[in-house]
Amino acid sequence: MNGHIRRHFDLIEARLIESPAVLSFQIIRRETSLYDGKLRVKAALSDGGVFARFLYVSETGKQISLEKYSLHWQDRRGNLVRRMDNAPHFADLPCAPYHEHIADMVQGLSCAPDIFTFLDEIEKGMASS
Numbered sequence: 001m002n003g004h005i006r007r008h009f010d011l012i013e014a015r016l017i018e019s020p021a022v023l024s025f026q027i028i029r030r031e032t033s034l035y036d037g038k039l040r041v042k043a044a045l046s047d048g049g050v051f052a053r054f055l056y057v058s059e060t061g062k063q064i065s066l067e068k069y070s071l072h073w074q075d076r077r078g079n080l081v082r083r084m085d086n087a088p089h090f091a092d093l094p095c096a097p098y099h100e101h102i103a104d105m106v107q108g109l110s111c112a113p114d115i116f117t118f119l120d121e122i123e124k125g126m127a128s129s
Helices: 003-018 115-128
Strands: 022-032 036-045 050-060 063-074 080-085 099-102 105-108
Antiparallel strands (some): 036 050, 050 063, 080 099
16 A cells, blocks of 8 residues: 555545535545555535545655546536546647536646645635625
């Protein structure tokens, strides 16, 4: 088991526990090996919405790299608020495969998102609504 990746996943779980936006969450999958790890979490938000995340990370030289990811936020009616992922289905976008879906729009991202910042944005979005 990789201690560096395990600690990274622990920090993510701690952030979910501390977040005022998260009512509850479930760890659907958490695996670590010597070189990589996977984390899938589904969270119920305090406004009735849902936040789901999937991360596949690897470690090289004590640096954690986000290999595959999906960060998904929907409102209480099931409408997409925002989704960031690196699935290769928008290869024509700048900086593909990094992209985000905001409601019905898709745009490229310059790099992989910061998982903690995404949760910060959910908290801000919920506070302003």
